[in-house]
Each structure stands twice: as C-alpha cells, then as structure tokens.
Amino acid sequence: MNISLDYTNSFIEKHELDHIKSFICDSQELLHSGRGPGKDFIGWVDLPKDYDKEEFNKIKEAANKIKDDSDVLIVIGIGGSYLGARACIEALSHSFYNILSKEKRKTPEIYYVGNNISSSYILDLFDVIEGKNISLNVISKSGTTTEPAIAFRIFKEYMENKYGREEAKNRIYATTDKSKGALRELTEKEGYTSFVIPDNIGGRYSILTSVGLLPIAVAGIDIDNLMEGAYSGMKEYSNPDMEDNICYQYAALRNILYNKGKDIEILVSYEPYLYYLSEWWKQLYGESEGKDGKGIYPAAANFTTDLHSLGQLIQDGKRNLFETTINVEKPKKDLEIKEDKLNLDGLNFLKGKTIDFVNKRAFEGTLMAHTKGNVPNIIINVPEVNEYYFGKLVYFFEKACAISGYTLGVNPFDQPGVEEYKKNMFRLLGKPGY
Numbered sequence: 033m034n035i036s037l038d039y040t041n042s043f044i045e046k047h048e049l050d051h052i053k054s055f056i057c058d059s060q061e062l063l064h065s066g067r068g069p070g071k072d073f074i075g076w077v078d079l080p081k082d083y084d085k086e087e088f089n090k091i092k093e094a095a096n097k098i099k100d101d102s103d104v105l106i107v108i109g110i111g112g113s114y115l116g117a118r119a120c121i122e123a124l125s126h127s128f129y130n131i132l133s134k135e136k137r138k139t140p141e142i143y144y145v146g147n148n149i150s151s152s153y154i155l156d157l158f159d160v161i162e163g164k165n166i167s168l169n170v171i172s173k174s175g176t177t178t179e180p181a182i183a184f185r186i187f188k189e190y191m192e193n194k195y196g197r198e199e200a201k202n203r204i205y206a207t208t209d210k211s212k213g214a215l216r217e218l219t220e221k222e223g224y225t226s227f228v229i230p231d232n233i234g235g236r237y238s239i240l241t242s243v244g245l246l247p248i249a250v251a252g253i254d255i256d257n258l259m260e261g262a263y264s265g266m267k268e269y270s271n272p273d274m275e276d277n278i279c280y281q282y283a284a285l286r287n288i289l290y291n292k293g294k295d296i297e298i299l300v301s302y303e304p305y306l307y308y309l310s311e312w313w314k315q316l317y318g319e320s321e322g323k324d325g326k327g328i329y330p331a332a333a334n335f336t337t338d339l340h341s342l343g344q345l346i347q348d349g350k351r352n353l354f355e356t357t358i359n360v361e362k363p364k365k366d367l368e369i370k371e372d373k374l375n376l377d378g379l380n381f382l383k384g385k386t387i388d389f390v391n392k393r394a395f396e397g398t399l400m401a402h403t404k405g406n407v408p409n410i411i412i413n414v415p416e417v418n419e420y421y422f423g424k425l426v427y428f429f430e431k432a433c434a435i436s437g438y439t440l441g442v443n444p445f446d447q448p449g450v451e452e453y454k455k456n457m458f459r460l461l462g463k464p465g466y
C-alpha cells in the first residue's frame with residue numbers, strides 16, 4: 033500500500049515526459065544543492081528528519097494541558113499560519129467534530145479566527161464560546177499580519193476579562209518567530225508559552241512545524257505518525273530518477289499541461305473532509321507559482337457536490353483546465369444500502385452495495401465523462417486517510433510544488449504580490465507611513 037499516481041488519462045505522451053525530464057532534474061539540483069532562488073526557505077525539505085525533538089515534546093505537553101483544562105481552543109492565524117492545521121484536523125477528525133458530544137469527541141472544540149476581517153464572524157463566535165473554558169493559540173510568523181493581529185487584540189482582551197491577566201497568560205500560546213516581530217515582543221513581555229517557527233520555513237510550508245502541530249495535537253491526532261508519513265515521503269520523493277518518483281512526475285505533468293494552455297488546475301476530491309486540504313493546496317501552489325506573469329490557477333472542487341454546479345463547465349466549457357483527483361481508496365467508514373419493499377425511488381438495484389461503492393462509480397463515471405470532454409486527468413491514489421498518509425501527502429505536494437515552481441522558472445518561496453492590497457488598505461485606514 034502506498035500513494036500512487038495515475039496519468040493514463042492526462043493526454044500526455046511519453047516523449048513529452050522525456051523532454052521535460054532534464055528540467056525536472058535541474059530543479060531537483062537547485063533545490064537539493066540549496067543554490068536556487070528562495071534558498072533561505074528550504075528548511076521544510078529535511079524537516080521530517082531534522083525537526084526539533086525538544087520543541088515537539090513541548091507541543092505534546094501543551095496540547096495535553098489544553099485538552100485537560102479547556103473546552104475550546106481558539107486558533108488565530110491566516111494563510112500558512114492557519115490552513116495546514118485546519119486541513120489536517122478536518123481530514124482526520126469526525127466530520128461534525130465541533131458539534132459532537134464532548135464524551136464522543138474527548139478533545140476541545142476548535143474554532144479559527146483571524147482568517148478574515150468579519151465583525152459578524154467574531155461576534156457570532158463569542159456566542160458559541162460563552163461559558164466555556166478557553167485556550168488560545170495565536171500563530172503569526174511575522175507577527176504583524178493585520179487579520180490575526182486584530183483578532184488577537186480582541187481575544188486577548190476577552191481572555192483577560194474572563195480569567196484575569198495572570199490566568200489568561202496561562203491559557204495563551206504564541207507561535208511566532210524566535211526573535212523578531214510584534215508578537216514575539218508581546219510574548220516575551222507577557223510570558224506566554226511560545227513556540228518557534230523556524231526562520232528557514234515560510235508560512236505555506238509550515239504545517240509540520242509548531243504552526244500546524246499544536247492545534248493538530250489538541251484535536252487528538254497522532255503527530256508522531258504524521259511526521260513518520262512525511263519522513264517516508266521525504267525519502268521516497270528525493271529519488272532523482274523521475275521515472276521512479278511520482279512527486280517529480282506530478283510536477284512534470286503540471287508543467288507540460290501548462291505549456292499546452294491548461295492554466296487552471298482543479299484539485300478534486302470525493303470526500304468532504306478533504307475540503308480544507310484543497311484550501312491549503314491552493315495557497316501552497318498559488319503563492320508559490322503565481323508570479324512574473326505566470327502560474328497555474330489552483331482551483332478546487334468537491335465531487336459529487338460540485339458536479340451539480342461546476343460539472344457543466346468542466347465537461348463542456350473552455351478547454352483551459354485539467355483535473356487532479358485525490359482518490360481515497362479505502363473510506364474511513366462505510367454503510368450498506370438496504371432493500372426497500374416499495375422501491376418507489378427505484379434504488380433497489382443498489383441493494384447490498386455500499387455508499388462508498390457508489391461514490392467510486394461516480395468517480396469512474398466522471399473520469400470517463402471528463403476525459404471524453406478533453407479534460408486531462410491526473411489521479412493521486414491514497415490508500416486511506418490516516419495520520420501517516422496525510423503526512424506523506426503533505427510532503428508530496430510540498431516537494432512537487434517546489435520542483436514545479438523551479439521548472440516554471442519562478443522563485444517558489446516568495447510572495448511579493450501579497451503586499452499590494454495591504455498597502456492600499458493601510459493607506460485607506462490612515463496607517464502612519466502609508
């Protein structure tokens with residue numbers, strides 16, 4: 033059992049892969065030699081082996097304390113300081129995690145703030161957490177991002193009013209740079225328990241650092257197995273021979289398709305619990321590749337839901353897109369369809385089949401239809417969604433993104449374009465200096 037790649041429906045010929053091979057090889061050399069653009073942000077490459085074990089144990093201790101003394105964990109962060117934790121927690125926890133009874137869930141409810149600037153969202157959350165014991169994890173590498181900074185100001189005050197300043201300090205956990213930034217300064221001043229985001233790992237590559245791991249561990253997810261899966265990916269996906277490396281093949285296929293005018297990639301899944309994995313993936317690929325007037329637009333769709341909304345466009349619209357489907361081979365749970373005496377819905381032909389059996393036929397039918405509609409399809413088969421394979425899949429996407437970005441000729445580790453909206457917003461808000 034392993035993650036595998038199927039590109040038999042990608043409309044890509046062998047000679048096209050042969051042609052791009054040397055470019056992929058150069059990209060691997062750039063990344064592994066540490067001489068490529070953005071070379072100061074490649075700490076994630078060896079992270080699954082070289083991670084700070086002391087910090088890792090500190091994360092587990094803090095997670096246990098939060099599990100013991102809190103009904104709710106509030107996670108403040110945006111982009112790479114938010115999406116990884118949420119992607120993992122949603123993928124590996126109950127579909128209705130927060131509203132499950134405490135006896136069944138056993139771990140704190142988890143809510144995310146600071147990922148938007150909606151006043152209604154914050155005020156509605158106050159209603160949800162009323163009367164509950166709270167811990168707060170504020171996550172920001174720069175410590176200056178507006179959305180989480182505003183949310184933290186509000187929730188810090190909330191915590192201090194609820195618990196008093198001393199106990200609030202006991203319940204606030206800060207994840208930030210080791211020495212720089214406003215959040216680090218505040219953390220030192222207040223004496224919060226804090227976690228370090230390594231200098232050489234950018235936000236969108238930080239899921240397997242304390243950024244993702246603390247909330248993930250609070251949700252009761254086994255972070256040892258997660259790292260083990262990532263480590264397996266680190267070893268397997270460093271094979272320089274593209275023919276034996278599915279991660280490099282994925283990077284190659286995307287570039288070939290992009291060069292043929294397919295500049296939208298739809299990441300498809302048939303499991304709603306993978307919704308936030310797609311959101312995480314969107315940031316990873318969007319921020320890494322979308323620059324210098326280039327880049328594939330990373331879109332996402334959840335089937336079969338979106339077959340009833342986007343399906344028409346994918347089947348018959350402009351042929352500028354391709355699909356990458358995450359196919360979960362073994363469902364986490366399954367249930368059988370029973371016979372109905374009246375059979376008014378005409379579904380008795382499915383008697384004895386399972387819901388996942390139907391889902392898989394929907395996948396196969398869609399693949400056939402979209403391929404017939406000239407949509408190139410790449411399939412990533414994942415044996416099952418558990419900690420191990422989730423960690424491995426994360427590493428697969430991270431490594432493929434770096435290799436794909438270098439092959440595209442961009443620096444996959446910067447994001448200069450994100451500053452533009454901030455400058456305008458600050459000027460409109462009257463921030464000094466803008």
Ligand SMILES: O=P(O)(O)OC[C@H]1O[C@](O)(CO)[C@@H](O)[C@@H]1O
Nearest residue numbers: 111112113172173174177235450
């Ligand atoms: O952790 P920080 O510094 O608050 O940054 C959050 C996010 O903002 C960005 O810097 C820009 O969107 C992302 O790269 C990053 O993931």
